[in-house]
Amino acid sequence: MAQATLTRTVAVRRGRGRRGESLTKVLFVLPAALAMGALFGYPVVKNLVMSLQDYGLRTFFTGEAPFIGLKNYSAMVSDQLFSQAMVNTALFTIGSIAFQFGIGLALALFFRRRFPLGGLLRSLLLLPWLLPLIVSSATWRSILEQDNGILNRTLTGLNLIDQPVPWLNSPSVALIAVIGVNIWIGIPFNVTLLYSGLAEIPEELYEAGQLDGATGWRAFTHITWPNLRAVAGVLLMLGVVYTIKVLDIILGLTGGGPANATQTLATQSYERSFVDFKFGEGAALSNLLIALSFVFAIFYLRSTRRAVDE
Missing domain, CATH: 1.20.5 (Single alpha-helices involved in coiled-coils or other helix-helix interfaces)
Structure with a gap:
């Protein structure tokens, strides 16, 4: 008891x-x-409420923002620029991520080999990522200038082109130029994470693989990539979340032009809110961006959990 x-x-x-x-x-x-909750939750809720209201410039003077339901979303979808912005956003995101990851992986494999000044070169490679985006955009705008830009002068001097290329002034070329600049900015981030992932792979695996004849490409496919796949998955998902809402670079280079050739969902939301002062429609567009980012964020979290488990 x-x-x-x-x-x-x-x-x-x-x-x-x-x-x-x-x-x-x-x-x-x-x-x-x-x-x-205060710093992130409130703005998201406020933005959702604004997207359901007729929230315009007069609201700042009258304080009135009538409830209009889903009309802002309807206006967003029916806008002729919406489909073009969706396509441009997809092209911008896929093009940037594909080349950032591919070039970043190649450089990470290159820097994995020990050679003199390798650490210094790897450190200098971080500079594009550390610079403010507005500074990078202004620099590249001068480089890509049609008449006096150093890129056109170099290509003309090497007899690779006959006439200066209107990198930022031609609707058929501007999006490619903007994607190229974003690739340049994002490569260091990819190199850093992929290099860290490569550093975690034990050298004993490669030594054992050499005994079985796994060298070169076979070593990459059977040893490197399987051990790097978790890091790569996280990096790709994180890159999509970052890239899908890029605004600074496009505004600094083209402002969404020429002829809306570089208009994305992010720039369209900015123009609706701060150029046309249709804050309700701008909020609806930004909510779409939040939803897309949230979907990829879920994949990112699942990839992170899987990487931890492995």
């Missing part, structure tokens, strides 16, 4: 201790959760 009473007492004390520990954990997390 005494033993049973003692057991129940110990169990009660353990239960109270666990509840106390749980309460302590909640109290430690609560300030961060409140801050996150």
